[in-house]
Amino acid sequence: MLTDRLPRIRLGHLPTPVHELPRLSRALGGPRLYVKRDDQTGLATGGNKTRKLEFSVAEAVRRGADTLVTLGAVQSNHARQTAAAAAACGLRCVLVLRGRAPAAATGNLLLDHLFGARIVFAGEQTVEEVGEAVAAAERADGHRPFLIPVGASDEIGAAGFVAALEELKGQLDELRLRVDRIVFASSSFGTQAGLCVGAKALGFDAKLAGIAIDSTREELQTSVAGIAARLAARIGLHASVTPSEVIAWDGYRGGGYAVLGEPEREAIRLVARHEGILLDPVYTGRAMAGLLDLVRRREFGANETILFWHTGGTPALFAYAAELLDPGT
Numbered sequence: 001m002l003t004d005r006l007p008r009i010r011l012g013h014l015p016t017p018v019h020e021l022p023r024l025s026r027a028l029g030g031p032r033l034y035v036k037r038d039d040q041t042g043l044a045t046g047g048n049k050t051r052k053l054e055f056s057v058a059e060a061v062r063r064g065a066d067t068l069v070t071l072g073a074v075q076s077n078h079a080r081q082t083a084a085a086a087a088a089c090g091l092r093c094v095l096v097l098r099g100r101a102p103a104a105a106t107g108n109l110l111l112d113h114l115f116g117a118r119i120v121f122a123g124e125q126t127v128e129e130v131g132e133a134v135a136a137a138e139r140a141d142g143h144r145p146f147l148i149p150v151g152a153s154d155e156i157g158a159a160g161f162v163a164a165l166e167e168l169k170g171q172l173d174e175l176r177l178r179v180d181r182i183v184f185a186s187s188s189f190g191t192q193a194g195l196c197v198g199a200k201a202l203g204f205d206a207k208l209a210g211i212a213i214d215s216t217r218e219e220l221q222t223s224v225a226g227i228a229a230r231l232a233a234r235i236g237l238h239a240s241v242t243p244s245e246v247i248a249w250d251g252y253r254g255g256g257y258a259v260l261g262e263p264e265r266e267a268i269r270l271v272a273r274h275e276g277i278l279l280d281p282v283y284t285g286r287a288m289a290g291l292l293d294l295v296r297r298r299e300f301g302a303n304e305t306i307l308f309w310h311t312g313g314t315p316a317l318f319a320y321a322a323e324l325l326d327p328g329t
């Protein structure tokens with residue numbers, strides 16, 4: 001495997017399933033749709049961060065850390081999976097979350113508490129500033145903290161998606177299935193960087209169509225290429241991903257990060273009712289809304305085979321209960 005030389009701790013139940021979405025496909029009048037079920041990675045209700053954390057936590061342990069410190073939004077799936085990974089590995093965990101404590105700890109935040117993480121709200125400050133301060137205080141207290149960036153999206157964590165692309169390629173080969181496009185939510189750039197580097201290394205030619213959750217195409221292309229360059233060096237790949245090779249659809253950012261709108265609501269309902277699969281309000285609901293629109297506008301052809309990479313996020317549904325429930329349906 002491409003990532004064989006990197007330290008890795010098994011946290012997920014891998015490989016995750018790949019299967020067809022026949023009813024959703026029929027409802028749309030084509031294309032042929034498949035899903036990669038990273039909502040089923042097995043760590044604390046699953047999600048794409050499990051794959052990255054296998055590498056990030058292993059690196060922390062290799063450096064002798066006893067405490068994981070990471071950063072994110074209040075409903076961060078990454079924070080929840082980091083808290084679970086810390087518990088599973090016997091490490092302490094401090095989560096630095098944006099803004100102030102909400103009135104009720106629900107969804108991911110509830111699970112963060114159950115996993116025993118210490119939670120610090122950044123208030124007016126950035127999570128990066130507070131994260132540095134927390135790490136310094138931990139060191140002063142005699143602990144050995146390891147700081148994992150937002151989304152574990154550095155060249156360490158992104159290796160998880162090089163391995164993921166290799167896993168998928170093996171599954172597709174076994175199914176004798178060729179996909180034209182892979183569609184997924186792209187936010188902190190690590191997932192897409194890993195997929196791009198994996199595809200380059202393996203000569204995998206499906207289009208990797210990131211749906212930008214909260215950044216412009218230019219920001220996304222530049223940042224993905226940056227992580228990809230460091231990641232390629234880390235796995236010893238002598239090839240680079242240029243910004244123009246990074247595919248990013250940035251027309252689906254709606255009201256901004258974590259703001260649930262009608263497109264996300266429709267996508268969540270449609271997939272739930274046709275396939276019995278839960279998407280999430282922040283990432284996969286938005287990415288699927290983008291996929292639906294691109295199919296309806298015929299940007300994606302009715303004869304294509306498209307794989308939707310489900311990146312998880314289920315617990316956040318419960319934090320959006322009032323907005324998801326529509327009286328009358």
Ligand SMILES: *Cc1c(COP(=O)(O)O)cnc(C)c1O
Pocket residue numbers: 047048049077078151153185186187188189190191192280283284311312313314
């Ligand atoms: C973090 C996350 C993403 C985005 O992954 P990035 O590597 O940050 O681009 C997508 N979906 C879910 C559910 C996530 O938690």
